[in-house]
Amino acid sequence: MTSEIIIAGFGGQGVLSMGKTLAYAGVLRGKEVTWLPSYGPEQRGGTSNVTVVISDERISSPIVDSYDVVIALNQQSLSKFEKSVKPGGVLIYDSYGIQDVPTRQDINIYSVDATRTANASGFQKMTGVMVLGAMLGLGGMMDKDAIMDSLKKTLPERYHNLLPANEKALTMGESMAICQNKAAATAA
Numbered sequence: 464m465t466s467e468i469i470i471a472g473f474g475g476q477g478v479l480s481m482g483k484t485l486a487y488a489g490v491l492r493g494k495e496v497t498w499l500p501s502y503g504p505e506q507r508g509g510t511s512n513v514t515v516v517i518s519d520e521r522i523s524s525p526i527v528d529s530y531d532v533v534i535a536l537n538q539q540s541l542s543k544f545e546k547s548v549k550p551g552g553v554l555i556y557d558s559y560g561i562q563d564v565p566t567r568q569d570i571n572i573y574s575v576d577a578t579r580t581a582n583a584s585g586f587q588k589m590t591g592v593m594v595l596g597a598m599l600g601l602g603g604m605m606d607k608d609a610i611m612d613s614l615k616k617t618l619p620e621r622y623h624n625l626l627p628a629n630e631k632a633l634t635m636g637e638s639m640a641i642c643q644n645k646a647a648a649t650a651a
Contacts, residue, residue, distance in 0.1 A: 464519050466604045467527045471512035471544055472536025472557075474502060477591035480617075481534070482513030485595065488605050488613035489517040497525035510539050517604055534594055538562060555598055555640065557590070573601065573640040580635065589632035596636020607633055 468485065472478045479500050486498040495518045502511035514530075516522050529549045535541035535556040542563065548554050550569040559578035577593040580586075586593070599607055607630075614629055 464604075465522070466517045466532065467530045468515045468517070468532040468534070469512055469527070469530045469544060469547070470515070470534040470536075471510060471540035473539075474511045476536050477588075478511050478536065479513050481591040481595055482515050483617055484592075484610060484613045485605065486515045486517070487617050488609040489515075491612050491616070492605070492609050494518060495520060495522050497522050499525040510537070510543075512540065512544075532598065534598065536591075536594065541565065553598075553601065555594065555601075557594060573597065575636070575639045577636065577639065580639065581632070584635070586628060586632045586635075589629060592629050592632040593636035593639065596633035597640040598636075599633065600637035600640055607637070 470478050470481050479502065482498055482500065486496045489496040497516045499514040501513065514525060514527050516525060516527065529547050530552060531549055532553045532555070533544045533548045535544055535554070538561055541556050541561060545554060545565045545567065548570045553571045553573065554565055555573045555575055556565065557577045558574045559576070565572050575594055575597040577590045577597070581590040581593055595610060599605060599610065610633060611630055614626060
């Protein structure tokens, strides 16, 4: 099985860290993995994205044109990548600041209120972890233990005191994905 994922948002939202965490979780589970970040001045507030491919088989190229899963953390990323979701694929977006909600009927669309929830619960720096939790809650490619193992390996030791909060944010995110279209509702 191969999962092609793109995570996109503003620089500073943890987009690259989310991708790194997901990719490393795949490595720890013995999967073939590619991690391809795309940023420049974006890390100072523009848009950035990272493509992660996780597979049971060798991956021929990290370059992907369409995705099984798109995670969009802002309107610009949602507008840019909604059309890149493969038919039958999954689009997860953080609803904070979204004016133009996705309307495609051939994909499964999920809204996650991660930014507001993170801010209200004191996890402002863990919005991305909540969104990863929402993706985990939809089932499939990775489990919470793999993400936690990845965080233990990728977070600098000085931040290991935040691991319990990250685990709580993951758990909160698992139940956050709200179905936005009929295709997803009938599949559930």
